Amino acid sequence: MKKLVARLSFLVPTSWLSTAYLFERIDILSADAATCDHEWHVVASILSSVELQVHCYKCNTYSEVPDPSKKEWDESYNAMENPYPWRDHSRIRYYQNERADQNFQPLSRLN
Ligand SMILES: [Zn+2]
Numbered sequence: 167m168k169k170l171v172a173r174l175s176f177l178v179p180t181s182w183l184s185t186a187y188l189f190e191r192i193d194i195l196s197a198d199a200a201t202c203d204h205e206w207h208v209v210a211s212i213l214s215s216v217e218l219q220v221h222c223y224k225c226n227t228y229s230e231v232p233d234p235s236k237k238e239w240d241e242s243y244n245a246m247e248n249p250y251p252w253r254d255h256s257r258i259r260y261y262q263n264e265r266a267d268q269n270f271q272p273l274s275r276l277n
Contacts, residue, residue, distance in 0.1 A: 169194055173195070199226075204222040204258075206222055207220060216234065217234065218239075218245070220252050229258050230259050231258060231259070
């Protein structure tokens with residue numbers, strides 16, 4: 167039902183909707199990241215770690231591509247203004263998995 171309302175909300179002018187709802191709508195309509203057939207776009211280059219940041223528009227997930235080649239790094243220079251598709255999924259390092267690992271605490275430690 168929420169999804170249906172969210173889809174129908176595209177028929178009314180954006181000015182009728184609250185900003186909060188516009189953001190909520192992105193979440194409602196986003197695909198589930200775990201099952202998403204990701205479509206990555208390079209959206210930024212991360213200077214501090216020399217990595218490309220990629221974003222999946224379908225599920226709204228961010229991840230990164232470590233160790234870009236010189237050519238890939240140079241190409242990412244304008245990615246923030248002009249995102250472009252990234253096709254080599256094998257080189258994507260998922261933020262989500264990493265974060266889950268960092269937060270993982272064996273139950274025995276809590277006792
Ligand atoms: Zn995705």
